[in-house]
Each structure stands twice: as C-alpha cells, then as structure tokens.
Amino acid sequence: MFLRSMKNPIGIFDSGLGGLTGYRALRKLLPGRTLLYFGDTARVPYGTRSREVIRRYSTQDANFLLSHGVCAILVACGTASSNALDLLEQTFSVPFVGVVAPAAEQAARVAENGNGRVLVLGTSATVATGAYERAIHAIDPKIQVRSAACPLFVPLVENGHTQKGDVAATAIAEEYLLPHADFRPDAVLLGCTHYPLLSEVLSAVLPGPVLISAGEASAKAMASLAAASLPPSDGSASDAFYTSDDPALFRREAARFLGAPPDAPVFHVDIEKY
Ligand code: DGL
Numbered sequence: 447m448f449l450r451s452m453k454n455p456i457g458i459f460d461s462g463l464g465g466l467t468g469y470r471a472l473r474k475l476l477p478g479r480t481l482l483y484f485g486d487t488a489r490v491p492y493g494t495r496s497r498e499v500i501r502r503y504s505t506q507d508a509n510f511l512l513s514h515g516v517c518a519i520l521v522a523c524g525t526a527s528s529n530a531l532d533l534l535e536q537t538f539s540v541p542f543v544g545v546v547a548p549a550a551e552q553a554a555r556v557a558e559n560g561n562g563r564v565l566v567l568g569t570s571a572t573v574a575t576g577a578y579e580r581a582i583h584a585i586d587p588k589i590q591v592r593s594a595a596c597p598l599f600v601p602l603v604e605n606g607h608t609q610k611g612d613v614a615a616t617a618i619a620e621e622y623l624l625p626h627a628d629f630r631p632d633a634v635l636l637g638c639t640h641y642p643l644l645s646e647v648l649s650a651v652l653p654g655p656v657l658i659s660a661g662e663a664s665a666k667a668m669a670s671l672a673a674a675s676l677p678p679s680d681g682s683a684s685d686a687f688y689t690s691d692d693p694a695l696f697r698r699e700a701a702r703f704l705g706a707p708p709d710a711p712v713f714h715v716d717i718e719k720y
Pocket of ligand 1: 460461462464465490491492493494522523524525526569572600637638639640
C-alpha cells in the first residue's frame with residue numbers, strides 16, 4: 447500500500463466523478479487538510495439502482511475510506527446521501543456529512559427571500575426517497591417543493607454533453623424542466639453532484655432561478671464541521687484519488703470536473719473487497 451504522511455484526512459465518495467464538484471469546493475475551503483476521494487466509476491450510476499444495492503455500495507465506499515484512516519466522510523452523492531446516510535451513521539463512528547441537508551438549507555433560504563418555491567432535480571433513486579422535500583419542509587413547511595427525476599443527465603455529463611447549445615443536452619433539459627416553467631421556482635436545487643456541469647444548459651432552458659449545487663453546499667457544511675469539531679490536520683494537504691475502474695480514465699475524465707487534471711495520484715481499488 448502507498449504510505450502517505452498525513453494527519454486526520456477527510457474522506458469523500460461518490461458513485462463516480464460528480465462528487466468532484468464537492469471535492470473542488472472543499473479543497474479551496476480547507477487548504478491545510480488532506481482529502482481522500484473515492485469515485486466508484488466501475489459501478490456508476492447508483493441512481494438507477496435499488497435502495498438495497500445503493501446502501502451496500504455506500505457501506506463499502508465508507509469502509510474503504512475508513513481503512514485509510516479518515517476522520518470524517520463527505521457523502522458527495524445525492525443518491526447515496528438520500529438512500530444510505532442513516533445506515534452509514536448507524537454503522538460507523540466517524541461523522542458523516544451528506545448533500546441533502548446543506549443543499550436544502552441553501553434552497554430554503556433563497557425561497558424564503560423569493561416566492562417560496564423550490565424545484566428539486568435528482569436521480570430517480572434520489573427523487574423516490576423524497577429526502578430533499580422533507581429536508582426543505584423541516585426548515586419551512588410553507589415552501590412549495592416540486593421534484594423532477596432526470597435520469598438522462600448523468601449519462602449526458604459522463605459523455606461530455608455539457609456545453610451551452612449542446613443539442614442533446616438542451617433537448618433533454620427542455621423535456622425535464624419546461625413542464626415546471628409555470629411553477630416559477632426561486633431556486634433549482636441540483637440534487638445530484640453531476641448536475642452543476644449542466645448549469646449553463648439549465649439556465650438557458652429555464653432562465654431566472656438560482657442554481658444550488660449540492661456538492662458545494664455540502665463542502666461548506668464539512669468545512670464548518672472541521673472548524674468546529676474535527677481533530678486537527680497537520681497543515682499540509684497530500685490528497686489522493688481512488689477509483690474502482692481505470693486510473694488513467696479517471697484522470698482524464700476528472701479534468702472536466704476539476705477544470706484541470708488532478709494534481710494528486712490516482713490509484714485503483716478493488717471495492718468489492720471492502
Ligand atoms: N453523483 C450522483 C448523485 O449525486 C449521481 C450519479 C449516479 O446516478 O450514480 O446522485
């Protein structure tokens with residue numbers, strides 16, 4: 447095993463690359479803390495799978511990160527957060543931060559300063575749980591929430607169809623969003639961490655609402671937790687990325703999420719062992 451000098455790293459996982467939107471935000475917020483990212487790229491997507499499978503995969507992902515000594519875990523995946531966060535919190539003793547509560551809080555704040563309406567976009571498995579809706583209503587029951595499952599967004603992002611004007615992305619975004627145009631949401635909560643890459647397409651199809659990135663919101667929540675109660679880091683970051691598929695592929699694809707190729711090593715993990 448590759449041995450690294452690091453103290454109290456934070457683990458982050460996602461079904462694949464989408465969680466890098468959370469990693470990127472957290473990297474800026476905690477410059478002196480090592481971040482270990484696991485992307486389950488061999489088993490992505492989670493969003494079309496059963497709750498039982500999502501819970502098993504999420505437990506393995508957390509187990510792997512804990513085997514590398516992380517002191518807390520950011521579940522940077524809407525699907526895993528909405529289907530498995532309760533199980534992870536019961537199973538393991540480190541603190542977990544998911545994307546649902548932090549993103550719901552941001553969306554509720556925007557809605558309270560507007561007309562009180564939020565449109566939640568997520569994978570089929572996320573929307574089926576109603577987790578975002580419950581979290582928003584726990585903050586303010588008067589907020590009107592609509593949710594839309596957008597199963598084709600993850601394949602679009604994974605295949606690079608993210609530019610404004612992309613014909614396929616625009617047609618699919620119109621299909622998902624235009625039925626909600628009359629709802630006039632103040633905020634569109636991007637409840638899947640892949641979706642921020644489609645921001646320009648979404649804003650072109652439905653101009654006006656504030657777009658909320660679940661990954662960024664959760665990174666802020668993790669940074670607050672680190673400041674308030676995590677054990678100290680050694681003040682220097684020595685990040686690593688782990689993937690259940692090919693590291694070279696991960697490196698190339700991650701560049702689209704990070705804005706540049708990852709400047710940390712990428713290792714392969716046999717996740718079924720965990
Ligand atoms: N990034 C995952 C999420 O936030 C979605 C991808 C998937 O379906 O696995 O829900």
